Amino acid sequence: MREGDRYHELLPAIVICVLDKPLFKEIPHLHIDFRLRDPFGNVLTDDLQVHLLELTKLAVTRENLSTATVEQQWAYFLLNADKLTIEEIREIFPESEFAEAAGVLEVIKKTPEQMDHYISRLKYQMDEVSRLESTRIEALQEGALKGRDEGLQAGLKEGLKEGEKRGELIGRIKTFQELLGITEPLHDQLSDFDFGQLAELCEQLRLQLRSRHAN
Numbered sequence: 487m488r489e490g491d492r493y494h495e496l497l498p499a500i501v502i503c504v505l506d507k508p509l510f511k512e513i514p515h516l517h518i519d520f521r522l523r524d525p526f527g528n529v530l531t532d533d534l535q536v537h538l539l540e541l542t543k544l545a546v547t548r549e550n551l552s553t554a555t556v557e558q559q560w561a562y563f564l565l566n567a568d569k570l571t572i573e574e575i576r577e578i579f580p581e582s583e584f585a586e587a588a589g590v591l592e593v594i595k596k597t598p599e600q601m602d603h604y605i606s607r608l609k610y611q612m613d614e615v616s617r618l619e620s621t622r623i624e625a626l627q628e629g630a631l632k633g634r635d636e637g638l639q640a641g642l643k644e645g646l647k648e649g650e651k652r653g654e655l656i657g658r659i660k661t662f663q664e665l666l667g668i669t670e671p672l673h674d675q676l677s678d679f680d681f682g683q684l685a686e687l688c689e690q691l692r693l694q695l696r697s698r699h700a701n
């Protein structure tokens with residue numbers, strides 16, 4: 487924060503560490519969650535979190551992966567992705583998040599120029615989410631200055647959540663378009679789509695990608 491900034495502009499600091507060697511051998515859990523707590527376990531705030539995912543503690547195999555938790559599935563993915571083909575990854579993990587991660591692996595394996603393009607696109611997605619958030623915060627401040635009631639503030643908070651979801655959907659759509667070699671619709675056109683249209687287009691592209699790799 488800078489001098490004079492409002493405290494509600496301070497965002498949570500969340501760290502996720504993926505470890506290939508255990509840092510806490512005496513703790514059997516795959517996922518360890520550190521927060522600011524007192525000796526009785528009461529959490530002071532969620533604004534500072536450190537999450538450890540210790541991969542060597544994974545007790546899940548490919549045979550029982552379908553009943554595993556989300557943390558266990560991601561740990562298995564991180565441990566075995568380099569040993570699997572993209573087709574095998576999509577077969578084992580049908581969820582769109584894993585399909586997107588598999589697409590990232592494809593990009594990483596390509597040329598430095600393609601990798602630079604991928605990083606630039608990710609930066610654009612993060613900038614888009616940040617822009618939407620700044621717009622909602624400015625609206626919230628303006629509403630407060632005008633003395634509007636708590637109902638308006640709640641509405642602005644919901645608007646921020648919707649903006650973040652729109653940014654995430656647009657990011658996924660652009661990823662699927664790149665993997666499919668599709669250029670339309672352009673980003674400016676996507677900005678005019680409502681949330682339902684974005685969600686429908688994202689699902690259509692995801693199914694196209696799955697169908698292509700299935701064939």
